[in-house]
Amino acid sequence: MSNIKVRFVIEDLERKNTFASCVRTIQDIFDSPELLEDNIMNSINEELNFTEEITDYEIHKDLYTEIKDKNHEELFVNDVVQFHSKTNHKSLVRKLDSGLYVIDFMGEELSLIDEHFRIKKIGNIRENPELLIIKEN
Helix, strand or coil: CCCCCCCCEECCCCCCCEEEEEEEEECCCCCHHHHHHHHHHHHHHHHHCCCCCCCCCCEEEEEEEECCCCCCCCCEECEEEEECCCCCEEEEEECCCCCCCEECCCCEEEEEEHHHCCCCEEEHHHHHHCCCCCCCC
16 A cells, blocks of 8 residues: 655634644545544644644645656645746646646646646645735736
């Protein structure tokens, strides 16, 4: 059985902010999702030594693509990447139903595996939603 690497981002719905993020390798994909989420929350509470209990939260799960950017940073679904070009175009890493990881560039879906050497990771949409906001002049 192969391991699956997942980035967990925990969002505090009451305060409307992300308060924790961690990457874990999951060995048994047949574990109960509720049990997995409870283990993640307990682990994060221990690591960060929270003094108050967060009760209204959402856990986002972003799958590791097994691809790295030009700086050898691991790329996960929902990462924001920037093309190393004159345009400095930003895009979101997505997974298609076919299983292919893609990024959008000027209206075209490009294979992440073909373009990884031209892009750099600049954040993720969960923790840095402002990265994809288009500024108007």
